[in-house]
Amino acid sequence: MRSRKRFSNEDGIALFFLAALLFVLLAFAGLAIDLGRGYIVKAHLSKAVDGAALAGARVIGDGQSAARAEAHKMFNANFPNGFVGVSSVQNPPTVAFDYGADGSNIVTVSSSAVLPTTFMGVAGFSKMDVSSSAQATKRLVDLALVLDKSGSLNSVWPQVQSAAQQFVDYFDENSDRVSLTVYSTNTTVMDTMRSPSRGFNKSAINGHIAAVSSGGNTGTAEGLYQGWDQLRTVPFNNQSGLRIIVLFTDGSPNTISGDFDVSNGGGFVQRTGALYTGDFPQVIVNGNNTGVNDPEVTGLREVYGTVGDLSLKWVSPTNSSYNSGRNVNKQNVNTKIPELPIRSNHPQHSSAGIPFAFNLYDPTLPGQRPLINPGGKGYKNHVQNANNAARNLLESIAHAAKGDTSGAYRIRIYTLGLGDILNQNMGSSAETGSSILQRVANDPASPDFNPNQPAGKYYFAGDPTQLNAAFEAVRNQILRLSQ
Numbered sequence: 001m002r003s004r005k006r007f008s009n010e011d012g013i014a015l016f017f018l019a020a021l022l023f024v025l026l027a028f029a030g031l032a033i034d035l036g037r038g039y040i041v042k043a044h045l046s047k048a049v050d051g052a053a054l055a056g057a058r059v060i061g062d063g064q065s066a067a068r069a070e071a072h073k074m075f076n077a078n079f080p081n082g083f084v085g086v087s088s089v090q091n092p093p094t095v096a097f098d099y100g101a102d103g104s105n106i107v108t109v110s111s112s113a114v115l116p117t118t119f120m121g122v123a124g125f126s127k128m129d130v131s132s133s134a135q136a137t138k139r140l141v142d143l144a145l146v147l148d149k150s151g152s153l154n155s156v157w158p159q160v161q162s163a164a165q166q167f168v169d170y171f172d173e174n175s176d177r178v179s180l181t182v183y184s185t186n187t188t189v190m191d192t193m194r195s196p197s198r199g200f201n202k203s204a205i206n207g208h209i210a211a212v213s214s215g216g217n218t219g220t221a222e223g224l225y226q227g228w229d230q231l232r233t234v235p236f237n238n239q240s241g242l243r244i245i246v247l248f249t250d251g252s253p254n255t256i257s258g259d260f261d262v263s264n265g266g267g268f269v270q271r272t273g274a275l276y277t278g279d280f281p282q283v284i285v286n287g288n289n290t291g292v293n294d295p296e297v298t299g300l301r302e303v304y305g306t307v308g309d310l311s312l313k314w315v316s317p318t319n320s321s322y323n324s325g326r327n328v329n330k331q332n333v334n335t336k337i338p339e340l341p342i343r344s345n346h347p348q349h350s351s352a353g354i355p356f357a358f359n360l361y362d363p364t365l366p367g368q369r370p371l372i373n374p375g376g377k378g379y380k381n382h383v384q385n386a387n388n389a390a391r392n393l394l395e396s397i398a399h400a401a402k403g404d405t406s407g408a409y410r411i412r413i414y415t416l417g418l419g420d421i422l423n424q425n426m427g428s429s430a431e432t433g434s435s436i437l438q439r440v441a442n443d444p445a446s447p448d449f450n451p452n453q454p455a456g457k458y459y460f461a462g463d464p465t466q467l468n469a470a471f472e473a474v475r476n477q478i479l480r481l482s483q
Helices: 009-058 064-078 119-123 151-169 202-211 220-232 383-402 433-441 464-482
Strands: 094-099 105-116 127-138 141-148 177-183 187-191 242-249 255-264 267-277 283-285 288-290 297-301 339-341 378-380 411-418 457-461
Touching: 009 064, 009 105, 009 127, 064 094, 064 105, 141 151, 141 220, 141 464, 151 202, 151 242, 151 411, 151 464, 177 202, 177 220, 187 202, 187 220, 220 242, 220 255, 220 383, 220 411, 242 433, 242 464, 255 297, 255 339, 255 383, 267 383, 297 383, 339 383, 378 383, 383 411, 383 433, 411 433, 411 464, 433 457, 457 464
Parallel strands: 141 177, 141 242, 242 411, 411 457
Antiparallel strands: 094 105, 105 127, 177 187, 255 267, 267 297, 283 288, 339 378
């Protein structure tokens, strides 16, 4: 006789709990699957808003409208409608703008998406809301643009002007600050740096660049000094996170400013002015002739000019020639200005506390060229001493600017050189202009790189066709630092 098994109450309860357990397990499995999908959406949405914020910050110099358009474009490329199964997405995203404590631009991008659920729908959750936001910061710039306009640039000056104007266009005229200084034998601050307000007049600066004519010698030291002075005019609590000098030239410095005893009839009178030498020796590169084998040392000219007066003037119009005379002997003394002073003199400055004089020879700095034949008040004034002093002075001012700790942020210098003549050995020390510009910038490629000062970089353009690329390379370097 076969027996039959009967289901007990306990069996029913066990089946109930088993079914309930399976439901819970399926619910948790569905939750895990839907949450995993939500995590994927969140990751892609975060990537999209992050890329959009960075894209907007990169072009903030062109204004908020351009930054918003670039952010929208980048977001749509990374998270188009319907991406990774979402039923809707906030596209275009929200783009907001703000300023940081250091005046930096802050771009915030936020968006949200709706993801339909699958298994979670059984529990009454038909969708998941996912949101994300990202922020990108671009430090603003206080930029002192210093342009060489010496006579050796005559044939290529229009290309220099065009490249410089394009460079100015890169910056945000509402938030960045830009000053313009041009120099040759004398120096002119054509556009001062705004302070404490922000911004600059882009059309005015580009108009001034267009109006400048080339001519004169290469007073790079005074040009750099004035660029440094402009940065210092911005009060401590208003300075931008980036303080930069961009110095353009096509040759080595050959001009110094100071107080000199000059002949005046039967005696001497002290005059402040600019004294300069010819470049030497004669070098021919790609058919271009630069320098002479029999240079002279000449003075004095006005150190400064004005926007409306860019001509070069003698300090004493009645004495049209204070030169040593052309001579292959680089130690032929200028008898009308027989001595160089121990220190330079920079009587025009707008910032408080800036040094107004520097030793023409500072043995504590690398690469300084000794000055020979000491006189009663300084050194004998001949081509060798005067030319070496001009080079020493530029590097001394650059060292002081990079070491300036009076501001909230340290100053960086970027140098641009034009023409192969910069790669030729010239002067008494037989050195290249490129090596000088590397030292001025504190380029890590220089053997005299100083790790205790902000690193800059030297950019070289072999000919005018490479100028735009060189200026753009400087701009890209500034852009990298600003992020």
